[in-house]
Amino acid sequence: MSTKAGFVALIGEPNAGKSTLTNRMVGAKVSIVTHKVQTTRARIRGVALEGDSQLVFVDTPGLFKPRRRLDRAMVAAAWGGAADADVIVLLIEAHRGITDGVEKILEGLNALPKGRRVALAINKIDRVESQVLLALTSEMNERYAFERTFMISAEKGFGVQDLREWLAGEMPEGPWLYPEDQIADLPMRMIAAEMTREKLTLRLHQELPYQLTVETENWEERKDGSARIDQMIYVARDGHKGIILGKKGETIKAISKLAREELEEFLGRKVHLFLQVKLRENWLEEAERYSEMGLDFKDGNR
Numbered sequence: 001m002s003t004k005a006g007f008v009a010l011i012g013e014p015n016a017g018k019s020t021l022t023n024r025m026v027g028a029k030v031s032i033v034t035h036k037v038q039t040t041r042a043r044i045r046g047v048a049l050e051g052d053s054q055l056v057f058v059d060t061p062g063l064f065k066p067r068r069r070l071d072r073a074m075v076a077a078a079w080g081g082a083a084d085a086d087v088i089v090l091l092i093e094a095h096r097g098i099t100d101g102v103e104k105i106l107e108g109l110n111a112l113p114k115g116r117r118v119a120l121a122i123n124k125i126d127r128v129e130s131q132v133l134l135a136l137t138s139e140m141n142e143r144y145a146f147e148r149t150f151m152i153s154a155e156k157g158f159g160v161q162d163l164r165e166w167l168a169g170e171m172p173e174g175p176w177l178y179p180e181d182q183i184a185d186l187p188m189r190m191i192a193a194e195m196t197r198e199k200l201t202l203r204l205h206q207e208l209p210y211q212l213t214v215e216t217e218n219w220e221e222r223k224d225g226s227a228r229i230d231q232m233i234y235v236a237r238d239g240h241k242g243i244i245l246g247k248k249g250e251t252i253k254a255i256s257k258l259a260r261e262e263l264e265e266f267l268g269r270k271v272h273l274f275l276q277v278k279l280r281e282n283w284l285e286e287a288e289r290y291s292e293m294g295l296d297f298k299d300g301n302r
């Protein structure tokens with residue numbers, strides 16, 4: 001299989017929707033790369049897989065408001081980071097149009113060496129009429145020769161898949177920048193388990209058996225774009241099962257609904273969530289569980 005991989009710099013004013021878009025793009029096969037991870041080029045926001053392509057989304061903090069010297073240096077560094085990326089995506093807000101901030105970015109883009117690949121993504125299209133969008137698209141394209149213009153709603157998920165597919169096709173051929181085992185869906189499974197755990201906590205309050213874990217045991221991508229997720233809630237005492245199930249299974253049903261809704265919101269697509277409760281005595285002593293949670297069992301002090 002010939003793979004592709006590259007960097008995508010998302011630039012835009014604060015509040016343009018960069019985080020929302022990244023979360024959408026990163027979707028199911030995810031790595032939520034921690035903010036601690038740095039590259040020499042820019043901060044990594046997330047890694048997405050699309051077909052054979054790996055997309056590494058990078059942030060360019062400090063593109064704005066260069067009031068002081070130091071800030072000016074930051075702006076220069078930010079533009080350097082953007083220019084290094086394989087593709088730059090400028091994200092603007094449909095309802096705000098060409099603001100002073102957008103003007104500044106257009107100046108910056110026009111000052112970049114020729115040959116940079118830049119796409120325009122007009123975000124928050126759910127907030128405007130189509131005539132406004134068309135006018136904005138043509139005005140923006142007069143100001144800069146964007147390779148493509150996408151109209152999206154990062155929040156609602158419109159147009160995001162088109163953008164992701166286009167980006168995937170634009171990445172240069174080469175090995176993936178992050179090994180597959182680092183970006184397998186394990187982190188996403190853990191996040192999904194954490195969401196269910198949070199709902200359990202909210203619903204059960206003090207009743208919550210404290211020795212309780214949630215694990216995502218199965219994650220299946222379905223052809224219709226939905227995901228089937230199976231999770232196991234492990235309890236340490238047999239009596240805890242009943243608390244979680246509730247009368248006629250009402251409690252677990254309510255928890256499942258809340259967790260599913262949050263997952264759907266996060267992933268931007270339909271989720272079928274199946275929860276089960278199982279007794280697992282002494283789970284705290286199982287070294288394996290510790291390593292699954294990213295803890296070192298031998299240390300015993302974390």
Ligand SMILES: Nc1nc2c(ncn2[C@@H]2O[C@H](COP(=O)(O)OP(=O)(O)OP(=O)(O)O)[C@@H](O)[C@H]2O)c(=O)[nH]1
Pocket residue numbers: 012013014015016017018019020021123124125126127152153154155156
């Ligand atoms: N209506 C609407 N709101 C959106 C959309 N995308 C993002 N938002 C909202 O816009 C706000 C800013 O989104 P963020 O993703 O945090 O923006 P950001 O660019 O990452 O912001 P900074 O990290 O401050 O640079 C949030 O309240 C989002 O919910 C959209 O498509 N439609």
